[in-house]
Amino acid sequence: MSDNAAPLWELSLSDFRDTVAREPMPGCGAVAVVSADLGLALVLKGLHLSQHPDATAPRQALIDEGASLKQQLAPLAQEDVAAFEAFMAAVGRDKEDEGRHDAIHAAAQTAVEVPLKTAQLCEAALALTQQAGEHIEQQFVSDAHAGARLIHAALHSVLLNVDANAGQLGSDAARDRARLSRDGLAQRADTLLTAITDSAAGRGPGSGV
Template sequence: MTQQDDSLWQHRLSDFRDAVAREPMPGCGATAVVSADLGLALVLKGLNLSQQHDASASRQALIEEGESLKTRLSPLAEEDVAAFEAFMAAVGRDREDDGRTRAIHEAADTAVEVPLKTAHLCDAALALAHQARDNIERQFMSDAIAGARLIHAALHGVLLNVEANAGRLGSDAARDRALHARQGLAQRADAVLATITTGALPQA
């Protein structure tokens, strides 16, 4: 976790767990990011250890793509916390405040944008796991499959925030676009995971 300078990635794992259990934030979005990041790390583990045994250019390209995804995914944990706090601050404004409704709509935009961004990166991470399957040695496949399942669960988890906040967007059209994107991402993730896990662990 040393790649991050922000506070969540400096927590001890037990401190992060306890904060999730007891405090308003970090919530399911940030937890989903951490889960997806760990899932991607398991896929990369399979690739890296296989590469040590039998180096190939195709496997190295997948490793580099995975590292890039990890770098882009990790900061979204803090972005999710910030988006949720801004949204709650907007909702908590005085109901007589003329700017309250606009503030809620603007905060909802971010509260939907961040989980959708997270889900898109999870989608890319699942696609990477699918590509990686033929480039990972059998003894590391259980780690990679576990990683893919974590990424899949994280994607579905973060999409709950899209569903929860889409109704606060400024227009029906914006809400419908967000929910359509949520549905497409969920369906694609299910299909990709099914492909990854089908016959994933052949017997020796």
């Protein structure tokens, strides 16, 4: 994106879609953030619109936690754009520039940290979705389940950026840490989605719930 481009969250949906289709940035990391944010919104819909009279306080606590996660997630779309542009600028420096390798390593660190942070927030959103299940009425279970699937897909999508950039980190230890974090996040997300899916299936039509 150019320096004078509008912040991502100020774009209309159609402008965001067309910019993704035609420009180098925003890329998969920013799109993953937006997808996760929308997925979390679907989960929050179920919590906001359910009316269990005896579960108001626990439900409100989950709503508050979800709102906090959304606030933390949203800026990462723009951070992903900035991280990628900084990385490409470092790679594009003159190969004779003595500081080029250090600049690449530093930019790669940010280009790995941003997607890992995004994935961590997605994991937290999936954990919230699992906890929210008992507070969401039957008519909103499909919304929450769809939201969980969006969040899960976003998590796996953003981890592709870790795969792409970890090799440019400055040491074997840093690369190993990044890949270990990446693998743990992916595995835990899969476990959470399975639990959410099983719970949603158990509350399907005719389940008596």
